[in-house]
Amino acid sequence: MGPLSVNELISENTNLFLAFIIGIGFGFVLEQSGFSSSRKLAGVFYGYDTVVLKVFFTAAITAMLGLLFFSLFGWIDLSMVYVNPTYLTSAIVGGIIMGAGFIMGGYCPGTSFCGASIGKLDAFVFIGGLFLGVFIFGIGYPIWDGMYLAKFLGSPKISTTLGLTDGVFAILLIMVALAMFWVAEWAEKKFPREEY
């Protein structure tokens, strides 16, 4: 049956409309969970607040289980779901830049708009920097396009690389996530901060 738009069960416009509704819901939940506070977000790097780690990992696991069960029931064809292609060098370099920006700015791209929506000035500055970065990347593209496109690996899945089925990988990831949540809660007790 699914994906709905690829199988033309819904039109491209309906698809965008649904994305709009889901996007509003996503932004609302982010804001309500406190993701519009840069101090809360940066807390994950210092250990005093690890809600970012917990929320995003819980979301990933929920989506993973949902997709696997949908596939099991024949509701979605996982081979038709788009998987972001892997360019290893860009992934590593981009990850470092993104991480550094996250620590310094206190936002990730999505949450910066969340903060801006309730009028946080630091979020607006962050968005300015975001667009500046996009602009510099675009202007300087000829300089780093070799690196940008280096080490193309296609769309590999960790489960196939390890020779596991998706289900076995899923339970392993769940165990890893729960262990991380446990460490995160320990860190919150170890490095508490009163006001932020």
Add this chain to the structure above:
Amino acid sequence: MKPLRLLALFIIPMGLIIAAVPQNKTKPYKLTAEQLLGEVNTRTQYLTPDAVADMIIKKDPTLRLIDVRSQDEFEKFNLQGAINIPVTDLLSEKYADILNQDGKMNVFYSNGTLTANEAWMVTRQLGYNNNFVLEGGLNYWFDAILNPNKPASTSPDEEFAKYDFRKSAGAALGGGSAIQPSQDQSTVSAKPAITAGIKKKKAAGGC
């Protein structure tokens, strides 16, 4: 109860279930029986030998001939530029990118049309576009292109044009005798327009 325990209590059993059950690799059919019957009745899947010969001669880059017979038969004789995908291996992963794509016109052929039609039906039911069948198969190809019959002298001009084209095409493709091109070949066989396939849609996302 602590939220972490509650979460663990829920996701660990779910993970165990999904790890224990076999992976669902079945591909649902995309066409209903009625839709498929409709396509079969209108014979949309067929390309005439003339159209295919024209594309081979013009080296049309969108044409991809696919021999669905066994490898033995393929090695004994095949059409120029054809690749071999035996119908028994049709659903093999390595051929998925060839059969499910938007850029080329895949033309299945076998000795008659039976095997090629089997291949077309399976790929069509999987929702793949741009797969066709060589009308009449190789048997008709031999009759029509490689050994065309001269039409009766009372036949209309189109018959002679067709004959001239087939004779020259046959010679170019390794059969028949001398060529005597007298007509503009492009008037003889109109190339069927490639149907606009579903572009593989991609969705991107992120944090």
